[in-house]
Amino acid sequence: MNAAQERTVTLIAKSTAAVVAAVRSAPRPSRARAPWTASHLVLARLLACVLATSLGAARSDSGPPTPRLQAQPDHHLGPEPKREIHRVVTLAPSLTELVLALGAGERLVGVTRFDDDPRVASLPRIGGYNDPEPEAVLRLAPDLILAQPAPENRGPVEALARLGVPIDAFKLGTMAEIQTALLAVGARLGLSAKAAALVQELTLHRSEMRTRAPAKGERVLLVFGLDPLVVAGRGGFAGELLEDTGAINALDDPRPFVRLSAEAAVASHPARILLCGVESPSGRSALPGLADSLVTTLQGTALMHPGPRLVEALDQLAATLSRTESR
Numbered sequence: 001m002n003a004a005q006e007r008t009v010t011l012i013a014k015s016t017a018a019v020v021a022a023v024r025s026a027p028r029p030s031r032a033r034a035p036w037t038a039s040h041l042v043l044a045r046l047l048a049c050v051l052a053t054s055l056g057a058a059r060s061d062s063g064p065p066t067p068r069l070q071a072q073p074d075h076h077l078g079p080e081p082k083r084e085i086h087r088v089v090t091l092a093p094s095l096t097e098l099v100l101a102l103g104a105g106e107r108l109v110g111v112t113r114f115d116d117d118p119r120v121a122s123l124p125r126i127g128g129y130n131d132p133e134p135e136a137v138l139r140l141a142p143d144l145i146l147a148q149p150a151p152e153n154r155g156p157v158e159a160l161a162r163l164g165v166p167i168d169a170f171k172l173g174t175m176a177e178i179q180t181a182l183l184a185v186g187a188r189l190g191l192s193a194k195a196a197a198l199v200q201e202l203t204l205h206r207s208e209m210r211t212r213a214p215a216k217g218e219r220v221l222l223v224f225g226l227d228p229l230v231v232a233g234r235g236g237f238a239g240e241l242l243e244d245t246g247a248i249n250a251l252d253d254p255r256p257f258v259r260l261s262a263e264a265a266v267a268s269h270p271a272r273i274l275l276c277g278v279e280s281p282s283g284r285s286a287l288p289g290l291a292d293s294l295v296t297t298l299q300g301t302a303l304m305h306p307g308p309r310l311v312e313a314l315d316q317l318a319a320t321l322s323r324t325e326s327r
Helices: 003-025 035-057 093-101 134-139 154-162 175-188 192-212 237-244 262-267 310-321
Strands: 075-077 088-090 108-110 144-147 167-169 219-226 229-232 257-259 272-275 294-297
Touching (some): 088 093, 093 175, 134 154, 154 167, 167 175, 175 192, 219 237, 229 237, 237 310
Parallel strands (some): 088 144, 144 167, 219 272
Antiparallel strands (some): 229 257
16 A cells, blocks of 8 residues: 555545544434435445545555456355345345345345335334444344445444354445446345346446436536535546536546545536535535536435436436536
8 A cells, every 4th residue: 555545545534434423423303314314324424435445446556456247245244144035134225225126125124224215114223324233133033134334334244244144245336336236136135137137227227328418528526515525536336427427527536435625626627516415505605616616406315325226316417417507
């Protein structure tokens, strides 16, 4: 790991810790769907994703490997699962949505407190994305746990593996990783054909969008957080889908998500600031020094869910970028 990579990892680790601390210390509303709760959770997850990606990249100076789809998890912990899996616990809402998209919702027996899909409203909650509760998971006697690795949840996940629960862990930072997760979970659940169909649908939809290119070369800064300022780079699923619309990512950075200074944001010269999961502050510009940039808010939240809903997210991006007025 070179000095620049070490500085990057240190900065992102501090950013992740700061956001997680903010989420934990903030007063909890009576409903988990409150907008500020969802926004801060997504921001914490994105920063955790940045850290995991940066740590992997820091192990080599030869550049990122060519993405390769495979029908197996990024990591497997604990014993091998049963041949037939009937009871599944998910430790991230995106993984819940993945199981639902495969048509295996009846196998879900536990989800996180942040899962808000109506189809799992009656299921037991096993804690959060960063703080799953091993006792709550064990009470559900799962055949398999599906997890998204992050620095904060490593301890509980490894504890569950030591207690004999099979765990498949998936990174969901890039389109290739998301497609790999679809294929791997489909294979685990005996639904490989359905998984392959979902991957094909996503692939074809992206190809069609690139042909239409509704954004037509507009320079766009895709913002996921304002304090701290977190922006999509080119190396993650959000940046990949943004470019599918024909837009030019104003932040020419290979990382998936980047904590950016106000000065760097101004230097990126965006024609449009696209807000995802955050609202533009009233009475002032979204970002200092960029008052002349068009500001629009992404209509819909599918882009916050790295999984099957990214087909929907791509349509939402295209529709929002076609608007020519700020709002």
